[in-house]
Amino acid sequence: MITKLSHSTLYVKDQEKALEFYRDKLGFKVIMDVTMDNGFRWITVQPPNQKDLEIVLMKPLAGPMLDNESAKAMQLLLDKGLMGAGVFDTDDCQKTYEHLRNKGVEFSQPPAERFYGIEAIFRDNCGNWFSLTERKE
Amino acid sequence: MDEDIYKRLCRAREFMDDCYGLPLTLDQISRQACISPYHFHRLFRQTFEQTPHQYLTDRRIRRAKELLESKPIAVTDVCFEVGFQSLGSFITLFRKHVGHSPRTYRRIFIVRQPLSRIPACFIFMFTGKPN
Numbered sequence: 001m002i003t004k005l006s007h008s009t010l011y012v013k014d015q016e017k018a019l020e021f022y023r024d025k026l027g028f029k030v031i032m033d034v035t036m037d038n039g040f041r042w043i044t045v046q047p048p049n050q051k052d053l054e055i056v057l058m059k060p061l062a063g064p065m066l067d068n069e070s071a072k073a074m075q076l077l078l079d080k081g082l083m084g085a086g087v088f089d090t091d092d093c094q095k096t097y098e099h100l101r102n103k104g105v106e107f108s109q110p111p112a113e114r115f116y117g118i119e120a121i122f123r124d125n126c127g128n129w130f131s132l133t134e135r136k137e
Numbered sequence: 138m139d140e141d142i143y144k145r146l147c148r149a150r151e152f153m154d155d156c157y158g159l160p161l162t163l164d165q166i167s168r169q170a171c172i173s174p175y176h177f178h179r180l181f182r183q184t185f186e187q188t189p190h191q192y193l194t195d196r197r198i199r200r201a202k203e204l205l206e207s208k209p210i211a212v213t214d215v216c217f218e219v220g221f222q223s224l225g226s227f228i229t230l231f232r233k234h235v236g237h238s239p240r241t242y243r244r245i246f247i248v249r250q251p252l253s254r255i256p257a258c259f260i261f262m263f264t265g266k267p268n
Contacts, residue, residue: 007256032254032255034252034255036252036264038264040263040264042255056259058259061263063262063263064262064263064264064265065262065263066262
């Protein structure tokens with residue numbers, strides 16, 4: 001039986017910029033930041049209250065599993081903001097929205113009422129989109 | 138020292154290198170050198186500056202360290218694989234020799250070697266080789 005998701009990959013164009021964003025703007029904890037001999041950099045970050053999940057900030061680099069063409073295609077999709085999205089939960093959408101906006105996070109939609117709660121939408125500095133959701137009970 | 142005796146002592150030492158995973162007795166080890174246990178013990182200590190038992194313990198601890206570093210197997214399994222018969226004495230001896238318990242030793246080693254914490258599927262993606 002599978003018990004939980006422990007690592008999830010987020011593709012980013014620039015790992016250093018992404019690290020700054022997730023650590024300094026979103027306040028995530030950096031769990032790992034190591035570079036292998038072949039240059040591959042392994043960075044994982046974690047939302048403040050979720051100790052069993054590591055988000056892998058992965059650069060789409062050509063290598064054994066990704067040919068040049070695919071790597072370029074993924075980078076293009078990142079540029080266009082088409083690499084998918086995720087949802088982060090918050091206990092106060094309005095307050096977190098204001099806090100993050102003051103830190104320079106770009107929102108495409110301010111907090112709005114939904115069937116499932118209050119939701120705003122922001123993007124990171126590498127082309128990924130996220131909902132910021134305060135769930136209804 | 139007589140060259141023949143020295144060769145016999147070395148043979149007994151190699152026997153310990155090969156068979157440390159088994160519960161060896163002084164009788165069994167000294168038999169490899171064809172010397173009585175009492176004389177073997179004395180000659181071994183004179184020649185190698187440690188008792189056969191100390192040599193065997195060093196060998197076992199060295200292997201235990203390698204296993205703790207390289208394989209994610211339980212401390213109990215490491216203990217028996219390297220030839221100790223009791224988990225308690227393994228942990229006590231390990232701490233005495235290395236300065237940490239086996240579990241702590243592994244944790245410290247892994248923290249110092251962060252690459253060993255990267256899931257194998259990612260290593261495979263970036264090196265093309267299984268971990």
